[in-house]
Amino acid sequence: MTYEDFLRRLEEEQTAPTELTAPLQALWYERKGDWKKAHELIxxxxxxxxxxxxxxxxxxxGDLGNAQYWYHRAQQPIFKGTTAEEWHNMVRLLLR
Incomplete structure (x- = not known):
């Protein structure tokens, strides 16, 4: 699936496509406003x-202490941009 396909389907469909990985499904549901479901997936x-x-x-x-812990576990620096920028960057990366 391309990034553009992901965004289009996100607009058109309520349920994440089953071919997506759990991390991509989590990003899908977070964008749909279902933080709890996104968190349960990962x-x-x-x-x-x-x-x-x-x-x-x-x-x-908004739990920056917990976020910092998970960035450390992911071996990633804390993202300095907006959450929207981070979301788009992660979706692009995970769809490669």
Missing amino acids: DHLDDHIAAHVHAYLHRVE
């Missing part, structure tokens, strides 16, 4: 990608 995963999405979700939530 909370139990133990890899660097899921940890990065987890960090982003806690940043969106």
Whole structure:
């Protein structure tokens, strides 16, 4: 799926496509306004990608201490831009 396809489908569909990975589904549901579902999708995963999405979700939530912990687990620097910029960057990266 391309980035443009992801954005188009995000506008048109309520449910994340099943072919997406759990981290991409989490980003989908967060963008749809369902932070809880997004968090549930990645909370139990133990890899660097899921940890990065987890960090982003806690940043969106406003829990910067928890976000910092997850950025460290993801071995990623704390994102300095807006959450919208981070979301777009992560979606692009994960769709490669």
